[in-house]
Amino acid sequence: MFKIQEIREIIKLVDSSSIDEFVYEVDGAKVKLKKNGVVVTDTVAPKKEVVAPVVQQPAPVAAPVAPATLAKAEEAPAAAPANNDPSLHKIVSPMVGTFYQSPNPDSPAYVKVGDKVGNETIVCIVEAMKLFNEIEAEVQGEIVEVLVKDGELVEYGQPLFLVKAE
Numbered sequence: 001m002f003k004i005q006e007i008r009e010i011i012k013l014v015d016s017s018s019i020d021e022f023v024y025e026v027d028g029a030k031v032k033l034k035k036n037g038v039v040v041t042d043t044v045a046p047k048k049e050v051v052a053p054v055v056q057q058p059a060p061v062a063a064p065v066a067p068a069t070l071a072k073a074e075e076a077p078a079a080a081p082a083n084n085d086p087s088l089h090k091i092v093s094p095m096v097g098t099f100y101q102s103p104n105p106d107s108p109a110y111v112k113v114g115d116k117v118g119n120e121t122i123v124c125i126v127e128a129m130k131l132f133n134e135i136e137a138e139v140q141g142e143i144v145e146v147l148v149k150d151g152e153l154v155e156y157g158q159p160l161f162l163v164k165a166e
Contacts, residue, residue, distance in 0.1 A: 005130075006129055006130070010024065013128070013129075013153070014035065017096055088165075089163045089164075091123060091135065091163060093135070094156070096153075097128035097133070098152070098153055099151070100124060100126075100151065109150075110122050111123045111124075111137075114142065115142070116140075116141070116142055117142070117143060117163065119137060121136060122135065124161075141164050143162075144164050145161065147161060147162065
């Protein structure tokens with residue numbers, strides 16, 4: 001049986017992620033969440049008449065957003081070559097959760113750029129539903145880049161670290 005706090009945490013994680021549907025089943029108890037279900041679509045349909053005039057007003061606001069997007073696009077190519085380097089191994093998140101670089105706020109980070117790691121070296125923690133999951137490097141090498149900030153929400157399969165494998 002799920003506790004209400006666990007369900008609330010799941011809802012927060014799903015709501016802040018890019019996934020639209022989430023199903024979790026343990027010992028016969030099942031939680032199924034859908035972000036963009038039929039109910040939301042039905043509710044949105046009547047509001048389209050009201051929203052249409054509002055959409056016209058923010059249109060000029062969208063123009064200033066474009067330069068910010070361009071600025072981000074200009075920053076991305078600088079980081080892209082490192083991410084696309086085939087000689088670098090990506091340590092990815094095995095789950096949706098919150099990324100932490102250290103076991104607690106007062107402790108130093110498990111690893112930082114330049115550190116050597118082994119197959120079983122713990123590189124970070126991903127918290128999901130109040131469970132703290134230690135993530136291992138699963139490769140020998142040197143940490144080249146930390147791709148996520150401490151306390152940031154991560155998705156399943158999202159790269160966390162780049163490692164120059166030995």
